[in-house]
Amino acid sequence: MASPVKTVKGEARTLFEFADAIDRALVIRRYPRQSNTFICSFEHGETKNGARDRFLLSEHGAGRTARAAMRDYATKIQGKLLVFGAHTQQREQFLVPDRLVL
Numbered sequence: 001m002a003s004p005v006k007t008v009k010g011e012a013r014t015l016f017e018f019a020d021a022i023d024r025a026l027v028i029r030r031y032p033r034q035s036n037t038f039i040c041s042f043e044h045g046e047t048k049n050g051a052r053d054r055f056l057l058s059e060h061g062a063g064r065t066a067r068a069a070m071r072d073y074a075t076k077i078q079g080k081l082l083v084f085g086a087h088t089q090q091r092e093q094f095l096v097p098d099r100l101v102l
Contacts, residue, residue, distance in 0.1 A: 003091045003092060003093055004093070005094070005095050006022070007094070007095045008094065008095070008097065013097050013100060013101075014100065014101055015070055015101070015102060018100060019042070024042050024045065024084065025042065026041075026042055026070075027040070027042070028040045028066050028069060036064065037062055037064070038062065038063050038064070038068065038069035040060060040063075040066070040070045040072070040073040041059065041060040041061065041073060042082065044085070045059075045082050045084055046058055046059070046082075046086055047059045047076075047077055047080045047081065047082055047083070048080060048081040048083060049081070050080075050081060056083060059073070059076050059077055060073060061073025061075075070102055074101065074102065075100075077096045077100070078096055078097060078099060078100045079096060079097075080096050081093055081095060082095075082096050
């Protein structure tokens with residue numbers, strides 16, 4: 001049985017407000033051997049284009065700065081379904097607001 005999709009009330013939210021609202025860790029990593037690239041994503045989070053989509057993607061944002069990586073990630077996940085624990089009894093799904101800002 002699929003878990004219900006949870007929504008976060010409100011219009012445009014910041015990426016940090018959304019992370020707080022769903023109580024999930026937003027992880028930013030720096031890779032010094034890859035031109036100091038920064039990567040941003042929700043820990044253990046995967047995305048789907050909608051409830052009927054069958055494919056989960058491990059989405060991440062990338063950039064030359066942490067802020068650029070966060071902006072890229074926010075753009076990529078907005079309006080999508082964010083899934084945690086996809087193949088477990090503890091599966092949770094959140095509808096990402098259509099507009100996320102920093």
